Amino acid sequence: MLDKHNIATQYQQIQNTICEKLEFLDSKAVFETENWQRKGGGGGCSRVIQNGDLIEKGGVNFSAVHGILPDAIKKLFKTKNNNFFATGISIVLHPNNPWVPIIHLNIRYFEMDNDLKWFGGGIDVTPHYVIEADAIRFHKHLKHVCDNYQSTFYTKFKAWADDYFYIKHRNETRGIGGIFYDRLTPQNTDLSWEQIFEFSKTIGNTFIPIYENLVSQTRKLPFTAQQKNWQYQRRSRYAEFNLVYDSGTKFGLETDGRIESILMSMPPMAAWVYNYQASANSNEAKTLDLLRKGINWVAK
Amino acid sequence: MLDKHNIATQYQQIQNTICEKLEFLDSKAVFETENWQRKGGGGGCSRVIQNGDLIEKGGVNFSAVHGILPDAIKKLFKTKNNNFFATGISIVLHPNNPWVPIIHLNIRYFEMDNDLKWFGGGIDVTPHYVIEADAIRFHKHLKHVCDNYQSTFYTKFKAWADDYFYIKHRNETRGIGGIFYDRLTPQNTDLSWEQIFEFSKTIGNTFIPIYENLVSQTRKLPFTAQQKNWQYQRRSRYAEFNLVYDSGTKFGLETDGRIESILMSMPPMAAWVYNYQASANSNEAKTLDLLRKGINWVAK
Numbered sequence: 001m002l003d004k005h006n007i008a009t010q011y012q013q014i015q016n017t018i019c020e021k022l023e024f025l026d027s028k029a030v031f032e033t034e035n036w037q038r039k040g041g042g043g044g045c046s047r048v049i050q051n052g053d054l055i056e057k058g059g060v061n062f063s064a065v066h067g068i069l070p071d072a073i074k075k076l077f078k079t080k081n082n083n084f085f086a087t088g089i090s091i092v093l094h095p096n097n098p099w100v101p102i103i104h105l106n107i108r109y110f111e112m113d114n115d116l117k118w119f120g121g122g123i124d125v126t127p128h129y130v131i132e133a134d135a136i137r138f139h140k141h142l143k144h145v146c147d148n149y150q151s152t153f154y155t156k157f158k159a160w161a162d163d164y165f166y167i168k169h170r171n172e173t174r175g176i177g178g179i180f181y182d183r184l185t186p187q188n189t190d191l192s193w194e195q196i197f198e199f200s201k202t203i204g205n206t207f208i209p210i211y212e213n214l215v216s217q218t219r220k221l222p223f224t225a226q227q228k229n230w231q232y233q234r235r236s237r238y239a240e241f242n243l244v245y246d247s248g249t250k251f252g253l254e255t256d257g258r259i260e261s262i263l264m265s266m267p268p269m270a271a272w273v274y275n276y277q278a279s280a281n282s283n284e285a286k287t288l289d290l291l292r293k294g295i296n297w298v299a300k
Numbered sequence: 301m302l303d304k305h306n307i308a309t310q311y312q313q314i315q316n317t318i319c320e321k322l323e324f325l326d327s328k329a330v331f332e333t334e335n336w337q338r339k340g341g342g343g344g345c346s347r348v349i350q351n352g353d354l355i356e357k358g359g360v361n362f363s364a365v366h367g368i369l370p371d372a373i374k375k376l377f378k379t380k381n382n383n384f385f386a387t388g389i390s391i392v393l394h395p396n397n398p399w400v401p402i403i404h405l406n407i408r409y410f411e412m413d414n415d416l417k418w419f420g421g422g423i424d425v426t427p428h429y430v431i432e433a434d435a436i437r438f439h440k441h442l443k444h445v446c447d448n449y450q451s452t453f454y455t456k457f458k459a460w461a462d463d464y465f466y467i468k469h470r471n472e473t474r475g476i477g478g479i480f481y482d483r484l485t486p487q488n489t490d491l492s493w494e495q496i497f498e499f500s501k502t503i504g505n506t507f508i509p510i511y512e513n514l515v516s517q518t519r520k521l522p523f524t525a526q527q528k529n530w531q532y533q534r535r536s537r538y539a540e541f542n543l544v545y546d547s548g549t550k551f552g553l554e555t556d557g558r559i560e561s562i563l564m565s566m567p568p569m570a571a572w573v574y575n576y577q578a579s580a581n582s583n584e585a586k587t588l589d590l591l592r593k594g595i596n597w598v599a600k
Contacts, residue, residue, distance in 0.1 A: 048575070240543060260574060264574055269532065271569045275332075
């Protein structure tokens with residue numbers, strides 16, 4: 001049987017491991033830690049790293065909150081249940097070097113009135129400059145991880161990420177996607193609750209090897225001021241996605257979560273340039289061309 | 301009788317006058333002009349100024365759009381009407397100098413199925429550093445303008461601005477407010493349609509004298525890199541307000557408006573610093589103390 005407190009404890013252990021390894025990887029900055037309580041019930045542990053060698057600003061948040069579900073969320077979830085419990089880890093890392101992508105991971109467990117329950121999560125990558133070989137390796141890695149649990153997962157969750165991490169008003173995806181899944185239960189996965197929980201933890205534990213792989217070469221690449229400006233511009237799209245579309249952010253704002261923890265995902269510095277046009281065949285134009293749904297990275 | 305095309309024409313004349321005077325005031329940059337058509341009907345004229353002496357980035361937009369009302373907006377407006385016509389001017393100016401405030405103005409006219417119609421608008425100021433004497437003069441100016449039309453307007457519209465330009469998740473107002481009004485009709489104002497239209501134009505025409513007044517001293521003040529960083533941080537709050545709460549932005553995104561025109565209000569550069577704490581008695585702390593509802597500026 002699943003035990004929500006056990007899930008929370010194991011998630012927090014994953015948070016600790018990830019932070020330890022990220023500090024080692026960054027080699028310069030260390031995490032600030034803030035334990036916080038939520039008025040309506042529960043709390044969390046926010047860990048933020050800033051001005052590092054690799055990471056300009058990043059957060060690895062854990063929370064386990066419970067209480068009465070706000071009306072706005074009831075509507076969003078189409079439920080009449082009143083009590084909820086939610087635990088999860090959220091990670092967003094903004095690098096210094098524009099050749100290193102932004103990375104995001106979330107794993108979460110949600111329960112209502114001890115009755116409805118599900119797992120959700122995902123991992124996706126937002127390059128300022130898409131490097132095709134890295135995108136292919138990243139997606140192949142995810143497919144391999146998913147295939148160990150359920151042969152249908154990768155294809156389904158990859159398409160789900162394409163749809164979810166989509167900036168409708170720009171008609172562009174946030175980045176090269178990854179996987180996104182929600183409301184996983186034994187009924188819709190053919191796995192036991194224990195297996196789904198294992199899958200969730202595997203996604204959490206895959207974060208460090210994936211990130212190490214993405215940064216090992218790119219962090220050493222030289223870049224120009226013009227490329228840094230491009231990074232600021234891409235970050236403004238990231239900010240738009242998080243504030244306009246992201247369900248996690250909405251959930252946090254509606255449930256009166258700790259605001260600095262919810263918005264730790266926001267970029268350290270971002271630019272909105274009016275009517276920017278990338279020059280033909282530039283690296284910027286090539287990247288914009290790849291910010292669309294349905295690219296079959298594993299077949300490349 | 302009101303004629304919607306006449307309203308649009310007169311609004312566009314106000315846009316032209318404002319742009320001409322702003323170029324003179326800036327003395328360095330000139331407006332880029334982009335005329336655009338909306339697929340579903342109508343279009344607009346976006347005028348954007350960047351990298352000026354006074355203005356880092358600013359836009360003065362005119363639009364007159366019509367067509368079928370999207371479902372999301374029907375819900376927002378609680379109406380079953382299908383056809384709409386909307387015209388207006390929107391201005392947002394982000395200055396170089398952190399001592400100069402961000403300013404915003406909007407005047408608009410809305411009509412549904414040739415039946416329901418109303419005027420809306422407002423003007424509000426977001427200082428990076430609140431200068432109390434300027435805030436008082438600004439509010440007294442607005443009260444004077446409002447009093448010429450209706451003695452109840454200033455008090456009502458000032459409170460409305462406090463409520464509207466409020467960043468709930470930060471528990472702070474966007475700035476020192478100003479006035480905000482919506483759905484003005486002869487029924488709720490004791491004015492004729494012609495008088496309400498005149499009021500709307502007067503608000504538009506008051507933009508330049510108000511802005512001249514706010515910038516004349518502040519644009520010459522020296523500032524430090526640390527103060528510029530504070531400006532970047534305040535701009536991130538402005539971005540949050542526009543993307544999370546602003547109805548005009550939502551309306552634009554939902555009605556497939558021209559995205560670069562809708563988001564011309566976004567700051568040229570903005571920073572999210574984790575868990576920033578202003579030092580006691582600093583100018584930054586004093587400003588944060590004044591970002592709240594209900595300050596009676598005209599009585600100061």
